[in-house]
Amino acid sequence: MNKSESIVEISKALAKFQEEVKQPLKDADNPFFKSKYVPLENVVEAIAESGPKNGLSFVQWPKNDETGRVGVATLLMHTSGEFIEFDAVFMKADKETPQGAGALITYLKRYSLSAIYGITSDADDDANSSSGNQASQSKTNGARASDKQLNFVTKLLKEKATNDIPQDRLYNGLKNRMKTDVDMENWTAQQASEAIKILSTNKSA
The missing domain is CATH 3.30.390 (Enolase-like; domain 1)
Known part of the structure; x- marks a missing residue:
């Protein structure tokens, strides 16, 4: 910067x-x-x-x-x-x-x-939260990430990895940014979306 x-x-x-x-x-x-x-x-x-x-x-x-x-x-x-x-x-x-x-x-x-x-x-789930639609919100937050989402996260991790910041370190940094210790294969769709946004808008996670 x-x-x-x-x-x-x-x-x-x-x-x-x-x-x-x-x-x-x-x-x-x-x-x-x-x-x-x-x-x-x-x-x-x-x-x-x-x-x-x-x-x-x-x-x-x-x-x-x-x-x-x-x-x-x-x-x-x-x-x-x-x-x-x-x-x-x-x-x-x-x-x-x-x-x-x-x-x-x-x-x-x-x-x-x-x-x-x-x-x-x-x-995001702001509309559900503000309207009190807890059932819909729970369904959105709990939906498992799709294969397309996870494959896209993996693709971004590979593209952003360098000799100084290898992919595993980048991945761990990403999880820290997301404040989760859950491995990506168990992420929700919302978590995968958050990971894609972080990787797409930052030089490194």
């Missing part, structure tokens, strides 16, 4: 933004989790409503690395001149085609912006 010498003003502005932001509706279908998520354009729209008046703006640009992975870097800026440049998030496209790369870039932009600005862009 690269940043200006001081980030006092940008931190204040980001805190103010997070007080004011209206969380966007989850109205796009997620084929992996059979749930809803917030598409990129809705994330950007939510940011545009409160970000500029608090002096915040951003730019994102695609990158690639020597292994052929596609990445997205994000620069958060403030009118004071302060900035925070976040580490690029890299992943391997499922299909090595322009369309596959484009879809992955959109995906990485959405996850990066959501993490930086505090946008809740993924499915």
Whole structure:
């Protein structure tokens, strides 16, 4: 991460933004989790409503690395001149085609912006909790992770592993971040979703 010498003003502005932001509706279908998520354009729209008046703006640009992975870097800026440049998030496209790369870039932009600005862009059980629908909430929280979810977590772990941070260490760090000692084969769908979000929005777990 690269940043200006001081980030006092940008931190204040980001805190103010997070007080004011209206969380966007989850109205796009997620084929992996059979749930809803917030598409990129809705994330950007939510940011545009409160970000500029608090002096915040951003730019994102695609990158690639020597292994052929596609990445997205994000620069958060403030009118004071302060900035925070976040580490690029890299992943391997499922299909090595322009369309596959484009879809992955959109995906990485959405996850990066959501993490930086505090946008809740993924499915969760807030609606069940607020409505008191305990039976539905229990069913959601207790559902076992699908093979597709677990395979995707494994794929991300392999892609992010390095000589300095091998896969087993990365996996243990991921479980620490999730505050669980349960092995991934016994995770719920919600835990698998959380793991994917952590691995997709952080340089390392």
